[in-house]
Amino acid sequence: MAAREIDPRGAKPPFRQVAAILAAEIKTGALAPGSAVPSEKALSDRFGVARDTVRSALRVLREEGLVHTVPSRGTYVTTSAEAPDGEQ
Amino acid sequence: MAAREIDPRGAKPPFRQVAAILAAEIKTGALAPGSAVPSEKALSDRFGVARDTVRSALRVLREEGLVHTVPSRGTYVTTSAEAPDGEQ
DNA sequence: TTATATTTGTCCGTATGTATG
């Protein structure tokens, strides 16, 4: 069976664990550039954490430039064209 | 190029930006007293916002007494004769 | 009369931003 993805007592706090998982999915292309990241509620349900925790994770990804959020709309995977500091 | 009139991330929320633009057009006379304001759908298309956002903007203008709405007919620019708090 | 198109009114569901315990 599937191991719980998020460990509340892990070395890294939950919001960083969530961020790491999503970052990996973006890097592998499971979350394609330009596509919408699942809603905060969807991620909250999937990982079994509060929406606030998901928001913290998304904030990390935003700071890394991996995603960008449009208020009242959603969060999207940043494309190379949108990346401000050089296409990786 | 044409600047997008509405900025989803602006200091003011979109519905207030729409209200401000329409209020300006009324003040300059681009929208004359007694004339019909474009339909909610037309404004929605013009500004690239949801009808709900347009309705919020029109609500603001109604509260300011700049326009008045007739169900199933449309919204009209209030004339000085119609203004409740002192004719011109 | 009937039919169609237009416009506003209302409701639903979903989403993010912010604020508060």
Add this chain to the structure above:
DNA sequence: ACATACATACGGACAAATATA
């Protein structure tokens, strides 16, 4: 970290009234 509430926003759907053919 979690739970809840409110404001704002988008999209869709349907009803009622109106106008026109």
